[in-house]
Amino acid sequence: MYHLISGFYAEWTKKARYNVLIVGLSGVGKSCAIEKIKSIYLKRPPLPPTKIAPTVGQNVFDLALPKLHLHFWDLGGSPSVRTLWAKYYEESHAVVWVVDARDFVGLTDTASDNGKGKGKLVDRDAGSDAAERREESWRILADLLVHPSLEGQPILILANKCDACSSDPDMALGEAERKALTSKIQRWFHQKLAQIGDENTGTSTNHVKESKLPSNIFADDEGDGGDLGTSAQRPMHGFPSSTRDYDWDVIATSAIDGTGMHDAIDWLSIRVQTLNKH
Structure with a gap:
């Protein structure tokens, strides 16, 4: 009887695991x-960055949280390894796409020219290494x-290395x-998605559907709450295979000082559980 009861208890308290x-490209952290x-x-204590070899x-890595386990597959970003990524798609529950935030600093808002709100982001650093990396990252994504x-999976874009993006070195x-940089990167990706919609189906992705979700599910995570209360569920229309809606967002992070890491884990935890209920 004891073993039966303990077995039921273990099954009842078992945490769900999400992959x-x-x-992302090589070298984004x-x-x-x-x-x-x-x-x-x-x-x-973390390993020093100089001691961390490229994947x-x-x-x-398995991360045990109060309500679930997050099982991370960090896959190498070299061209030869990218050919293997698809083998992991079938069993994944969310995708984290990592970019180097420094590659987006050169984007300029046309609104700054006329002083009237937010305009269109212009690649005024076109032809630079940063611009080429942005475009390569977008093409692969x-x-x-x-x-x-991967249809319908949550997509979180980490703008890593934001600690190196200060206007004052x-x-x-x-x-x-940091919020301004995050907003700029969000808008850049949104513009890219809108272009795909316009070119392939004639529909624009400028409409953003808001969905209310809990802001923070971890009572012991302090000082890194972010703006998780409202999730922008931005439709990614116009792809060749189908019309799709993805829950996606951008969070600026730093692997040096930990900026945004709690926000990223909270975002993923909420989304994978919400997706699993539908």
Whole structure:
């Protein structure tokens, strides 16, 4: 009887496990971000970035949270490894796409020319290494999004290395500056999605549907609440295979000082559980 009861209890208290893909170009700090998450949640000192080798195949990490387990697959970003990414799509529940936030600093808002609100973002650094990396990152992400196994999955874009994006190299990135950078990157990706919709189906993605979700599910996570109360469910229309809606967002992060890491884990945890209920 004891074993029967203990078995029922173990099954009842068992936490769900969700697989999260972490992908992006080489050198954007995917492995460093995982190492920082480990140090924050396991409460141990992180490895110095110089000691973290680039991921050649995959880097696996299980994060036990109060209500669930997040199983991370950090996949290498080199062209040869990218051909293997699709093998993981079928069993994934969410995708984290990592970019280098420094590659987006050169974007200019045309509203700054006339002083009237937010205009269109212009690549005034066109032809630079940063602009080429932005475009390469977008092309690969766009290809990833049309894969049938990823339809409807939450997509979180981590704008990593935001600590190196301060307008004053002698000062840390301030909260207002971080939010402005995040907003700029969100709008850049939104413009890219709108272009796909216009070119392929004639529909625009300028409509943003708001869905209310809990802001923070972890009572012991302090000081990093972010703006998670409202999730922008931005329709990604116009892909060749179908018309799709993805719940996606951008969070600025730093694998050096931990900025945004709690926000990222909270966002993923809420979305994978919400998706699983539908």
